Amino acid sequence: MVVVGGGLAGARTAEALRERGFEGDLTILGDETERPYERPPLSKGYLLGTDERDSFVRHAHWADEQEVRLRTGVTVTAIDRASQHVLDAGGGRTDYDHLVLATGSEPNRLDVPGAWLEGVVSLRTLDDSDRLRVLLAASPRVVVVGGGWIGLEVAAAARAAGCEVTVLVRGDAPLHGVLGPELAAMFAALHRENGVDLRVRTQVRALVPGGDGVRVGAVELDDGTLLPADLVVVAVGARPRVALAQAAGLDVGDGVLTDAHLRTSDPRVLAVGDLAAVAHPFLGARVRVEHWDAALHHGETVAATVLGADEPYDRLPYFFTDQFDLGMEYTGWIGPAGYDEVVVRGDLAARELVAFWLRDGRVLAGMNVNVWDVVDDVQALIRSRTRIDPTRLADPTTPLTA
Ligand SMILES: Cc1cc2nc3c(=O)[nH]c(=O)nc-3n(C[C@H](O)[C@H](O)[C@H](O)COP(=O)(O)OP(=O)(O)OC[C@H]3O[C@@H](n4cnc5c(N)ncnc54)[C@H](O)[C@@H]3O)c2cc1C
Structure with missing residues (x-):
C-alpha cells in the first residue's frame, strides 16, 4: 500500500488499515516535513496560542507504532499505472499494489x-x-x-x-x-x-x-x-490538488472522481479526503467536502475496500467552527436543488439554537450553535426523510427524537 499525501486522510488510511489487520507493507509519501497533523487548530486554538502542537500532530513514535514507512519531504511527481509505481522529485520509485491519493487541497x-x-x-x-x-x-x-x-x-x-x-x-x-x-x-x-x-x-x-x-x-x-x-x-477558498491524478489519466472533475468505495476510475487507485469527489449512496450525488470529518473517516472505507469488504462511504457531511464565543457544528448537505425553508429552534439573537434547512418539509441539513450533543438526532432526522411539521421542529420542548 502506498499513500501519497501525509495529511489527516493519509494518516487515517494507514491507521484504519492496521486497525483492520492489514499486515502488508505500508508507505506514506508526503511533501511536508512535519509528521501528519490536523488542520482545524491552525486557524483556532493554535493560532490563538491555547492549543499545543502535540495535541494535533501525530507523535514521534506514531509511524513505528503503525509500522508505516513515513517519508516526509517527498513530493510525488508521477504515477505510472501500467507498471504500478510512483516517482518522486528525489528520483525515487515506489511500487504499489494499491495506491491511495490523499493530496488534499491548496489555497486559491x-x-x-x-x-x-x-x-x-x-x-x-x-x-x-x-x-x-x-x-x-x-x-x-x-x-x-x-x-x-x-x-x-x-x-x-x-x-x-x-x-x-x-x-x-x-x-x-x-x-x-x-x-x-x-x-x-x-x-x-x-x-x-x-x-x-x-x-x-x-x-x-x-x-x-x-x-x-x-x-x-x-x-x-x-x-x-x-x-x-x-x-x-x-x-x-481552496482547490483540490488533482494534478497528479489528472496527469495519470484518472477521471477528474471537481476533485478525483470515486465510487462509494472510494475507488477511482482505476480500481487499484483510491482517493480520500479533500481530494475525493465521492458518489454518495444516501445523497444520490457526487459529493466532495473539504472537512476534517471526511478526512478522518474515508480511510476506514479504503481499508474495507482493499480488504474485500463491501462498506460504502455514506457518512453525512459534518464540520464545525469556533469563532469568538460561538461554537457550532453543521451536518447534512443541501445540494444543487437548494432549500425552501429555514426553521430556527432556539434563540437566534442569543446565538443559541439549532437551525434546519428543509425542502418539501424534509430536513436536508442542520446546524447547532452553542447547543451540544444533537448531531446524532439531526442526522437521524435527515436520514429519515420524513416530512416534519416545522412548528414542532421549532419548539424546543418537543424532543428532536419525537
Ligand atoms: C486552517 C484550516 C482550518 C480548518 N478548519 C476546519 C474545521 O474547523 N472543521 C473542518 O471540518 N475542517 C476544517 N479544515 C479542513 C480540513 O483540515 C481538511 O478537510 C483536511 O485537512 C483534509 O485532509 P486531507 O488529508 O485530505 O488533505 P490535507 O490536509 O491538505 O493533506 C494533504 C497532504 O498531501 C500533501 N501533498 C500534496 N501533493 C503531494 C504530492 N504530490 N506528493 C506528496 N505529498 C503531497 C500536502 O502537502 C498535504 O500535506 C480546515 C483547514 C484549514 C487549512
Missing part, C-alpha cells in the same frame, strides 16, 4: 496586482500558522480577504491578538453561499459586535506596496477605496 490565490507582496499570506500548513501568529502580533491593521470559515476564524484570532481587523466579502454576507441569508446574518452580527469592520459586496482591485516597495501597505478596493494594511490574509 488572489489574482490581482500586488498579490505576491510581502505581508500577503494564506493559511494551510502548520508553518503558515506559526508565521501568521508572529505576524498578527506585529501587525496593528489586518485585512482578511474572504468571508468563509477560515477567513472568519482568522479574523477572530486577529481580534484576540488586538489587531484592527477588516474582512472583505464579495457577496451579501460572509458564508452567504453556504448558509443562505438567514444564518449568514448571524455570523455577520457576531463579527461586527466583536469589532470587525465587515465590508460586503466588495472586491479587491489591487494590493498596494508600502513605502519600501516590498511589503504590502494597503488594499485597493474596486470602488477606489484604499484600506491601509500591515498584513493581508487571503482566504478565498
